[in-house]
Amino acid sequence: MLEDAQGLEVTTDSKAAIAAINSFIDQALSYGKEAEAVIHQGIAADPNCAIIRAYAAAYYLSQENAQAWKQAKPHLQVAQQQLTKITDREQLYVQAIAAWAEAKIERAIAIHEALTEKYPRDLISVQQGQYHYFYLGDQQRLLAIAQKVLPANRDNHYLYGMVAFGLEQCHRLPEAEAMGRIATSMNRHDPWAHHAVAHVMETQGRIDEGIAWMESLADTWENCNSMLYTHNWWHIALYYLEQGNAAKVLALYDSHVWGRAQKSSPKDQVGAIALLLRLELQGFDVEQRWQQLSAYLLPRLHEHALPFQDLHYIYALARAERHDWLKQMWESLQQHTLKINPFLRRQWSEIAIPCARGMIAHAKGNYSEAVNQLQPVLPKLSQIGGSHAQRELFEQVYRDALSRTQKPASNLLSA
Template sequence: MLKDAQGLVITTDSAKAIAAIDRFIDQALCYGRDSETAILQAIAADPTCALAHAYAAAYYLTQENRNSWQRALPYLQAAQQNFAKITTREKLYVQAILAWANQEIDVAIAIHEEITNKFSRDLISVQQGQYHYFYTGNKEKLLQIAQKVLPANLQNHYIYGMLAFGLEQCHQLKAAEKMARQAIALNIHDPWAHHAIAHIMETQGRVDEGITWMEAFADTWENCNSMLYTHNWWHIALYYLEQENYQKVLKIYDTHIWERADKQSPKDQVGAISLLLRLELRGVNVGNRWQAISPYLYSRIDEHALPFQDLHYVYALAKAGHHDWVNQMLVSMEYHTLSINPFLRHSWVEVAIPAARGMVAHANGDFNAAMMELKFVLPRLHEIGGSHAQRVLFEQVYHDAVLWTQKQSWVYAVS
């Protein structure tokens, strides 16, 4: 057995496998573009390393699409085949990823908590715990899972970026900025810390400062995966949106968001959709950009990786005029609720599905229906995940529907 760069034991005798695992961990924590390559190199170096297989499965699950889920399965099977001889931590991690693959998110969360209680240097487990808390709307736990391991990772810049994001989501903005700047003091090129400060400055209305801050680091994001590259540029676009510099926003969309997106990536698709919608809510003509996105969304109709994402997909399909696809997706969302565990089902049934109906109604110009559907779910939208900056979009759609309904009532009254 050997140890990784975090000081954690891994069941392998291959130094090459350890080096590749260390590379994978670093790439995963910095949202680098070489995560997949690194972990496949680890498996090639030691095909019996269960943890490497589990890391590969986790990587594919984070891609949030059916093809990647299917790619995860052989790696999970390989991890299980070598299960008997591995350490307690590795067994727990394999079990956490199996639970995730089975959509038993509550079980996965509990295991990640156990791992981080016993093995506080395991920042991959912290990151994946935060991921699950983020998409189940538990911002307090998202923060706490990072807070408890800070004493064991005081010289690791990644933990400060994780803490900064958790603190920001819990509205502790001063503490969040302090943590983000600590991360950057340790590593000026930490893109997740840049991202945390983007959130903070946006929340505080520091628009000009936010543009200067983010654009100063933009060149360093070339090494990020498409998700964080496009998402950090999405934050820059939001600043220019506040300045009403809509041509600049469209240019960012065309050059740094959709052009640089992995067109098959759900996260990249969601970022593009949400920016187009924000522009349209401000009266900007986005041309044929809805039609350019929509062909890539067909495979999302029956996928239902995350309810937060489905609300974006169904809106974009409606805006592109694919009404048959929209109806198919709404029905599919209903059927999906029959096959998931109760921990997830209530948020789909009580929040996501009525919100999806409201989003479709707004896209179709039925503002009264949009208002009625969205009104009662707005207080619970955090349950389906997303950040404050992302979820505010649904509030904007609701308020837009209210304004249009009031205008229509006024027209009827004077006529």
């Protein structure tokens, strides 16, 4: 039995496995690009180490695509075979990842909460709890799960960044900025803390400050995975869009957003779609880029990892006039809604389905239908996850459709 860098016991006698675990913890909390590589180093050092296998499964589940989900299963099976031989913390963690793999998100969350009570130094568990709360639109608990372990982690800048994002999502902007700046002062290489402060500045309309803040730290993102690298540059692009500098935004799209994306990554695809749509709503021609991006969406048609993401894919397919793929995805989305477990079903049936109808209608130029479908669901959209900045896109689509039907905008959230 050895301890990891968090001071938590791990059922292994391999120091090489512990070194890999420590590297993985740092990679995961910093959104590093070597996470997959280091976890496989750990597996090579101790193939039967349950926590390493569970980390591998969690890594693949977080990729939100069918191929990665298949990769998660054998690692999870090995971890579950070790359940009677490992510590209480490791058992709980393996069970949380197993629940995630089965889409039993309410059970996964309950276990992560139990882990934070018993083992507040386990920041990987906290991070994954925040992930689930984010895509349930539960901002208060997203903040609370990180805040409650702060007394046990005063020395850890990563947790300050996690708390900062939770504060921002709960509209506690001055506190969020202060926490994000503390994290960055503790370690300049904390991209999630940078991201939290970027949200604050964007919300407060501090556009020039936001550009200066993010661009002054952008050199540290070279070690990030493509998701956070492209997402942080996406935030910079939004600032320039606020300035009306479309040429700069298009240049950033081509060089740092889609240009640096892992083209098969759902999160990278969503960010690129959201930026193209924002540009188009401001009157800029991006038709060729719709064609280029949508070519990578075929694997997404039947996955339905998250309703927030499906709404982006289905718009891009409609806008690129990929009629066959659009038809397949729309039919598959409706079938998925009937099969998903009851805890998640409301997200899909009451919010995602009508919102998808509205997004398709807008993409096809049927603006009255877009208004009719989007208006009732706008007040509920927080329940399908995404940040405030990301969900603002749907309101922009609604406003655009409304303006094209020459209706007053005063009733935006009256439904």
